[in-house]
Amino acid sequence: MADNLPITMRDIARDLGVSIATVSRALNDSPRISASQKKRIQAYAKEHNFYPNVIGGALRHSRSLPMKVIGVIVPEFVHYYFASVLSGIEEEARARGYRVMVAQSNERYDKEVAICDDFFKNKVCGIIVSQAKDTRRYDHFQKLMDNGVPLVFYDRICTGVNGSRVVVDDYNGAYAAVTHMIDTGCKRIAFYGSPMNLEISKNRYNGYHDALTKNGLKLSLVRICDDRAQAEAITPEILSLPDDERPDAFFAINDDTAIGILYTAKRMGFKVPEDISICGFTNGSRSVACDPMLTTVEQRGVAVGEEAANILISQVEGSLPRNEVAMRVVRTRLVVRGTTL
Incomplete structure (x- = not known):
């Protein structure tokens, strides 16, 4: 050996x-x-x-004992929010005697399907998942549920199947953020969001839209842009618009995108927040590592993970019926820092 x-x-x-x-x-x-x-x-x-081999042993005895391994699918390991959700899942699972098996979809539908198949073959007791950006067919999720595998969606929920879900209050978080910028004098607020097939993007856009409408302001620029590289690529053209067309504020769907806007605005000679106000959505570690520090909406990922694990384990153990769709909403909080007045 x-x-x-x-x-x-x-x-x-x-x-x-x-x-x-x-x-x-x-x-x-x-x-x-x-x-x-x-x-x-x-x-x-x-x-x-x-x-x-704990998992192998559980598989050998799975006819008589429930498999106590939870499958978790994250779109990206490197994203602070998904890492914090995973932390919450692991804490709750370990406290209740369960282990976690984690896989990354890399935002790809085909990989997400393969992971679901692998988890099913390995007889996990249930799956907690945030769907990939390009997932538009849901047969792989329905197949799991039809075979008695409970699913709990978090963050990016799947509306194509009737599964349990844990979300943050995206609409009110966005509404509060945009209202704050309006209250500080901003009048042309741009929105950078994810593809609109994702519920989180729809909800945050709706919060943005309604805050503007309620305050009698017109919609400004709306772009599909949800990472730093994209933000740095498209923002120079937007900030080069004439004074009466150029946004005086940006609301971004996540902190990385907001930081891309901040970097670009400073590089082009704009002062933040005097010329341009910026707000993100996450409140990850990067939000306090930039200059000025980022105003953002706190998502409380650990709480989301704990709620998702709690629902799943309750369904596995029978205290919550598997055919009952559970929904939990975790409240957001606006954290005001230096990128807004």
Whole structure:
């Protein structure tokens, strides 16, 4: 056995001259083998840092015991919000005796489908998912539900299937942010959002729209733009418009996009917030690492993750019926910093 490979039950059986079944019984404290043999095998396993395959063991016994592994699909690991949601899921799951298996869709529908198939084959007890940006067909989600696998959607919920969901109060968060900028004197507020097939983009756009309408202001520029690179690419043209057409504020669907706007505005010689006000949506670590620090809407990702795990585990354990659609809304909070007056 190579030194860098973990020891297996097969290795222990070979080294001690016993069967794999005997090793398994000893490690599971079975009374079917002698105390001396059990002690010998357990000591050898401990000395060689043997750890049982927990997931494999659960699969072998899944007919009699529920699989206590939750599948989680995140669009991107690098995004602060998704990382904070995952943290909340793991904390709640571990506290209730569950483990988490995580996969990243990379915002791709085909990869999301493959992950769902893998989770189903590995017999996870349920799946928590935020759908990919380009997901417009939902057969893979419906298939899981038809086969008795509970699903809980978070952030980007799927309206194509009747599944449980946890969302933040996107509409009111956007409405509060845009109203704040209007109250500070902004009159031409641009909106950078995600594709409108996503409910979060619709809800945040509606909050933006209604705040302008209520205050008697016309819609300004609306663009599909939801990352820093895109923001840096399209903002120079917008900030080069004539004075009476150029936005005096931007509301962005996430902090990374807002920071791209901030970087571009400063590079072009605009003062923030005196010339241009900017507000994001996340309140991640980057929002306080820029200059000036970013005004943003706090999403409370950890709370979203905890709620999603709570719903799923309750459905797995039967305290919440699997055919009951549960919905939780986590409230947002406007955090005012230096990019708005």
